[in-house]
Every structure is written in C-alpha cells, then in structure tokens.
Amino acid sequence: MASGDGSTLESCLQLLNSDTAHPELFLSVQDALATDFRSLTKTLYDLHKAHEPADCKGSPLEQLVIENFDEEQIWQELELQNDALLTHFEEAVEQAVTDDTITFFKDTEEEEEEEEDVDNGEIANSLEEESAEEDEDDDDDKDKEEETKQRLKPSAGNEDDDFSGEDSDLDFDVDKFEEKNKQKQSTAKLSKSRSHRTPSEVDDRFFKLSEMEAFLDDMDKREGNESVEEDIDYFQNLPSDDDEELTFDKPVALTKQKKKSSRDMKYKDFFAPVDAKPVEMDPESNDDYEGEEDDDNELEEDEDDMNEEDFDMEEDDTGDGARNALRKVTFDLPDDDDDDDDSEGEDVEDILGGKAKNVPKPESKSSFEKRQEKMAKKIEELETAALSEKPWQLTGEVSAQTRPENSMLEEDIAFDQASRMAPAITEETTLQLEEIIKQRIKDQVWDDVVRKEKPKEEVFEYKKRLTLDHEKSKLSLAEVYEQEYIKQTQEKKVEEENPAHVEIQKLMDTLFLKLDALSNFHFTPKPHVPEVKVVSNLPSITMEEVAPVNASDATLLAPEEIKERPCFEKNKAGDVLGATEKTTTDKKRERRKKKKLKRLKIQEREKRQKVKEAMKGGDEKKKSKAEVEQTLKKLTKGGKAKILTNDGMDKALRSSQAFFSQLQDQVKSQIKGSKNQTAKKKKQKEISVSKLKL
C-alpha cells in the first residue's frame, strides 16, 4: 500500500537524517549507526520486494536477511537482486529512448516524465541527495555502497541513455541526480542558469561534466528534429557545450567563452604551451574540444570512457599540462621558439626593399610563416658556413701549428692503431701473474735454461762405430740376428741399471754442493802457477774452436818470433837485406862475423878434444874410423897433404926402394930442368918435395 509504504519510507528517512546529522562521527567506527543502517536497508528491500512487478524477477530472496550476516553477505544478497533487475532496466531504458511519445527536448519535460515513471523517485532522490552529503571519508564504505545501490535500483528507471545502469561512480550519479533535482525544482530555469554548474569531481580545465551532459541533450534534440536531413554539412560548426548557435532551437548553451568557428581553431586552443613560454590558454576552448571528444565516444562506450576520464581527471592541472605537452608534436627545428625575427631573410628583404613584412604581428604568425622563417634562417646559416672558412677539423691534414693549442683534447677522434697496444697493467693482471708464479713455485716447475752441449763427434769415432770387416763373418746369419735380438731386449736392462748410477750421481752432487758451501765461504785460491803454454805455429784457423768469420792466413806467431832479424839486439832498425842489396861493408861485416863464429866454434871443439885426450891419458887407443877420416880430411884440406890413392902408382908405394928410386928420378929431372934458376931451385925443391906425387 502506498500510504503504508510512504509512512515506512518517511520513518526511514527520518532515521537516516538523524543518524547522519553529524558526519564527523563517521571518522570512527559507529556500531550503533551501522545496525541502524542495516535495518534500514532491510526495510527498504522488503518494501521494494513487496512492490516488485510480476514481469521482472529479482533475486529469489523475498526478504533481506541480516541476522548474523556480515556486510559481505548482505552485499551479495543485494547484488543478486540488482543483477537480476539490471537487464530489465536496460530494456526499459531502451524502450524509453526509442519511444516517440517521450521526448527529451526539455529538461522539464524529462523531469516530468521521469517523475511519472518513478514510484519513489522523489523520495529516492531526496534520499540520494542526503547520501551525497556523506562523503567517502566514511569508514563504513560498504554500508554506503549498499545504500546507494539500493537507492539506485528504484531510481533506475530514471536513467537516461547517459547512464544506463552504471553505478560505478558515486559522484557521477550523485551529480546527475542533483542536477535533476535542481532542474525539477527550478522548472523555469533556462539557458543561462546552466552556467552555474555544480562542480563535480571529474571536472577540470577541459572537461565539465555538466556541460557534456547538456550538450548531449541538445544533440539528441537536434537529432530528433533533423533526422529528416540526409546530408551532413561538414563545414558546419559542430555544436559544443558552449555554443550558443546550437541553442537557437532551445537556448541551452551557457557560454561565457568566446566562440570560435572550427576553422579558426589553432593548436594552442587545444594543447598546452611549450614549457618555455606558456601561452595563454583558453580553458573553455579546450573544454570545447574535450567535450566534443567525449560526445563522440560516449554514445558507444560509456563506461570505459567514464573510467578513463575519471582517471584522467583526477590529475592536477599541472599534470594535465604536462600530459598535453607530451601530446604535442614538435618539429626538430633549431629554433622552436616563437621568436619573431626582424629579418626573415636577406633575399626577401632585398626583394621587398625594406622591412615591410618585418612588423611582427601582434599575435604569433601562422605556423607556415614560422616554418618559413626558420627555414630561411637555416638556409642563411648554411650559406654563411659554406662561404666562410672551414674550421680546422675539416681542413685536411692539420699539424699542431695550424690548430689552436690543446684543441685536440676536446676532440673525439677515432683512429686505428696497427700495432698491438701494450697490455694494461691492472691489479687483476698483477694478481694473475702472481698466481701463476705461486703455482709454479709450488709445482717446482722452473724455467731454468738448460746448458746446451754440442755433441762432439769426430770422424774417427764415427768410423769406429761401423767397422768394415772384410773377412767372412764367423757367425751365421741366424746367430747374427739372434745377437741383435738379444741386444735389443737387453737394452732395457742396461737402461734400468743406469738409473742407479744416476741416483748415485745426484746424491754425490748434493753432497758436494753442501761441502762446497761449507768450504767456499772461506775460499782460499790456489797459488798461481805460471802456466806453460805451447804455441805451435799452425795457422790460427785450426787453433780456434769456433769457425772464424773470415778465414785468415795469419799465424799465431809473429814474424819476429819465427826468425830473428840479423843482429837483433844491436841492429833493431835494420832490415833483412837481400843478396844484391848488400853493400861491400855489409858483405864484409857478414864475412867477419861468420869467420869469428867459426873460429869460436873450432876453438871450442879443440878444447873439448884436448880435454878428452887428457882425460884418456897415454893410451894410444886406436882411433875410431870417424876420427881417422876427420884427421885425414883436415890434413888434405889445406893442400898440405894428399891422400895417396892407387892411381897406377901402387907399386911405387909398396916398397921404400921403389919409392926412393922414383924420388931420385924426379929430382934429377928437376935439376936438369932448373940449372939456370938457382934461386928458384931451392924454392922449387922445397915445393917439389911437398908436391911429390907418390
């Protein structure tokens, strides 16, 4: 029953009012109020359920159960109900939209219609109004949501296509409802009053929720009127929230901003200025664009858009500006500033003969003009650079004198080095090296240099190895091979024996090393013995072990050592003279010397002989043959005596008679011959005696 319902609703409202009179209480948990709210929820639910029309079925729960249920479960119960009815409401809304009998031109009409549809709309709205006051600083969020949800449910029929069943945003709905309330209250409100929009939380510089909604309403109206027209005027100024032109049908717009046709829209109308120079923004004109954007999208995907925009709108204005700056497209020109040059270019200046166009416009120039200016400036720069001298970096080979001092330090140079760079010594490398060294020491692996010995093999030894036996071998072939085999097998034995020797040798070496260490510390060297070195006068090439670099005929002994110069002590400067070179004095000198030496020798010899004879005494020894010959020789030398030889005069010598008779004959013949010469005879006699051939 309506009256009964109304009374219960009134009581609920009263209760609610009393409970929420002091919102500051909600800063802390209020259990008593929570139970009140719960009971309120239950009564409202039951009430609604009682009046549920038959065609739409909500949840199977007839009553909301709250005993011993926590919030989550109550919430789920409500959700059951709401979900079930959601589709029903959507259909209803669609019907309402397509229904021709219902028109949305006037807010008042809408409101009236809405009023008709609603059962508890007024009360619900009033309830909502109050709930709107309860902000999210409520700790009991869940309760709040429950209540709003519940209230939404009866007022769901209210909703336009703008918010078809969405209840994700509390404020949004609240806003709308508030708006509706205000509209209802002030029926005579017309266009201008729209300017006073209630600020919603999603509003910012660009977007005004209320304006968007208003625009949407207008558009729908227009669509309804103009659905006959087929072609679309592309150049028509699209309606915006602020556009008063739209409202020639119905004054709706509430513009305090200046209007701009779409053709006059500039970049700065839409985007935030560059960080360097903040350009004056028209926040409303920006809203304009945003609003249009919203309208386009919203018809299709409301919820998503709402969510996105909500998210966006939550940022600050500064954040918004930054975001817009990011959106902005910038050209990579050297000068992006909006500087207005006095001279756009020399050529242009010359051509135009003056600074005709150099008056900077009060407003910034068009983008094309700006671009042109920048280009011209760039061109000018490039030309001057091309004409002027190149910097030293670009002029071929540069020596230190041609470039400024220490200018190479500032340059980044890339060059190839053919040679390998020296290894950089870092701590790691030294550590590595030390590791290797330590390991080597531990392993006792030294890199000692092994003394190389040249294997001396003489030809003789080599020949010894393979004696050529020219005789038939005594061993048979089998034995030969047998011996060889044995030798091969026994080689291993021999090698095995040697290690014993080797070890002995090693032990001895260590022992001697130690002994040497003991004694060599007080080392006394042996006394120096003059070394007798026999030097044989062979060509020095055989004396030296290493093959000489160049063969030489030089001998080891000097010429003076080979042959003493004549009169070496006396005549040091004298040269050896050849036979023809000697003068008479030289010859005589030599002769004298020779004779002297000879005389000395003979004298010595005679002395020796005398000594010998004296020693021997009176023994008339038979002289040796050699001595006899020598005496004979001596005697016959000077021509004093002659050796009698058997020259046919043998007989005369044999006997004394024969000898004397011969002598007599000879004398007689001589006397005869030399009777005249008496003086000579005597001599001759003397001579002839000595000269007698016997």
Add this chain to the structure above:
Amino acid sequence: MEPLSDTDCAGSTDTFQEVKSKRSQKRKRAAADAEMQPEETVAAKRPQFPALSGDQLAGGEVEMRRVPVPAHRYSPLKENWMKIFTPIVEHLQLQVRFNLKTRNVEIKTCRETSDIGALTRAADFVKAFVLGFQVEDALALIRLDELFLETFDITDVKPLKGDHLSRAIGRIAGKGGKTKFTIENVTKTRIVLADTKVHILGSFQNIKMARTAICNLILGSPPSKVYGNIRAVASRAAERF
C-alpha cells in the same frame, strides 16, 4: 705375441666382451694355450671351436713340396744331409726325403704337423741351401719369420757382355771375396754369387741395402765409395731402430 684381449680387459669381463684380436690367428703353438683361457670367457654368442692341427688345416690331406737339386749341389747336400733334415723333422714335424731318381728333395706334411706354415719354411730352407747358402745361414729361414730370399741377374742391372761382365763379377766379389764379405757384414745379409746370378738372403730392409750396393758395384763405382754409402745407410738404419 699375446692377444690384446688378455692385457686390456683384466677382470672386467662383465662389462666388456673380450673379442679375440685377429693377430691371435697367427700360427704359433706357444700362444695356443693362452688363447684357450680367454676363449672360455667369451659369451655364448660366439661358437667355440678347438684349435685345428696343421694337417687338419690343410683339409686333412697331405701336402708335399719338391725342391730340385742341381748337380753341383749334390755332394754338398750329401755332406750336410744330417744338418738339413734334423731341424725339418724335429722342429717342424715334417717328413723329408731325397728322391734319387728325380733328384728332388721332397717334403711332406704328416699328422704330427701342427703349423701350417712349416712346409713352406722347410721348402725355403732347402731351396736356400740348394742355391748355395750355408746350412747355418739357411737355418735362419726356419727360425726367423721375416727373412727373404732375393735373386737377380747381373745383366738385369746393366747389359754387360764378355769382359765387362767378368769385371763386374770381379768387382762384386773383390779380392778374396773381400767386398762381398764387407757388404754381408754391414748389411747383415748373406750373398751368393753364382756366375751371373746374385742371391741375397736377409730381411727386407737389409736386402734392399745389399742390392743397392751390388747394383752400384755393377754399374761401376769403386768399392771404397760403395763402402761409404752402405756404411752411411746402415748407420742410419741402425739409429732408427
């Protein structure tokens, strides 16, 4: 030579299957015993057969070789008959006889022959003796496996006729056989110089060395040069081994 399987897989017959190496197939009586043991450990996959004796290897038949004896070797054969047939019969277990009518030395296998190659070796031995080698030198053929006999003609090396041929033979022989003995001693071979034929007995490398030396002599190098060459070659060969 021991089969490799013996030394390689000592006790790990579980994981490895001992495979008899092919070298164990060599006809060595000594190795036959050693072979029996690893054979038993071989898995049942391989069928096991006992070793065949010599005559069974020939297929159960009796094989015979005949070596003709020229007239001038007849009396030396008679003189050395004891020394010839003793090793053949005792060590090689063959039957040997001298067929007076055909003047051939005939060698035959019998049941006792265990080695299949004994017959060939005996035949080679007799042949070597018949060619002119001493019995002791030819005996090496029986004892050592890798001795060979090579024959070539002097006129093969260089076509010589008349006096040149005689001189070549004289160069090879040397005074009192000196050169020939020298070559024999250095290269560990035995050389028989029979008119224009030269027979060399020895191992393969040594035969080659001796042959080179003799060829050089035939071609006309003086003996001293040949001595030098063979000495160098022989020393190098000796160093290598």
